[in-house]
C-alpha cells in the first residue's frame with residue numbers, strides 16, 4: 600500500500616493537487632475538509648457542530664475528524680493506497696492515524712509539504728471566497744486566524760514526520776501543472 604499525506608497551509612493547493620494525484624495514481628482521496636463540508640450540506644448533527652468551528656477559522660475537535668477517517672478507512676479494505684488531504688492537522692491526529700494504519704498493517708510512506716508565502720495564500724483564499732461563497736474564505740480576519748491555527752497546531756505535525764524521515768518540502772507557487780509535475784516525480788520516487 601502507498602499512503603501519502605499532502606501537507607500545507609490553508610490555500611496552499613492541497614485540494615487542487617489531490618484531485619490530480621488520485622486520478623493519476625489511483626489512490627483513495629480522503630479530504631477532511633470535503634467530508635466536513637458534505638456533513639454540513641447534509642445538515643447532520645456532526646455537520647452542525649463542525650460548522651461552528653469552521654466559520655470561525657478554528658479546527659474541528661480531534662475526536663470528530665479521527666472518527667470520520669476511521670470510518671472511511673474501514674469502507675475501503677481493497678485500496679491500493681490513501682491520499683490524506685488536510686489531515687492530520689494536529690499531533691493528536693497524526694498519532695491516531697499511525698495507530699489506525701498499523702491496525703491495517705500499513706503506514707504513511709511520504710509527506711509532501713507545499714510551501715507558499717502568506718501573501719499569495721491570502722490572495723488565493725479571498726479569490727476562492729468570491730466564487731465559492733465558502734464562509735471561511737470570505738473574511739480576511741478569519742483567514743488570518745486559520746494561518747495562526749496552522750502555525751501553532753499544524754506546523755508541529757511537519758516536524759513529527761521530519762523526525763521519521765518522511766517529509767519532503769516543495770515550492771508551491773507557479774502553475775497548477777508545474778506543481779503537479781514536481782509532486783508526481785516525488786510520488787513516483789516513493790513508489791519505486
Ligand code: B4P
Nearest residue numbers: 609610611612613614615631632653658659685723727775
Ligand atoms: P480544507 O478544506 O482542508 O481547506 P484549505 O486548507 O483551506 O485549502 P486547500 O489547501 O485544500 O486549498 P485549495 O487547493 O482548495 O479546510 C477547511 C476547514 O475545515 C479548516 O479551516 C478546518 O476548520 C476544517 N478542517 C479540515 N480538516 C480538518 C482537520 N483534520 N482537523 C480539524 N479541522 C479540520 O486551494 C485554494 C485556492 O487556491 C483555490 O481557489 C485554488 O483554485 C487556488 N489555487 C490552487 N493552486 C493554485 C496555484 N498553483 N496557483 C494559483 N491558485 C491556486
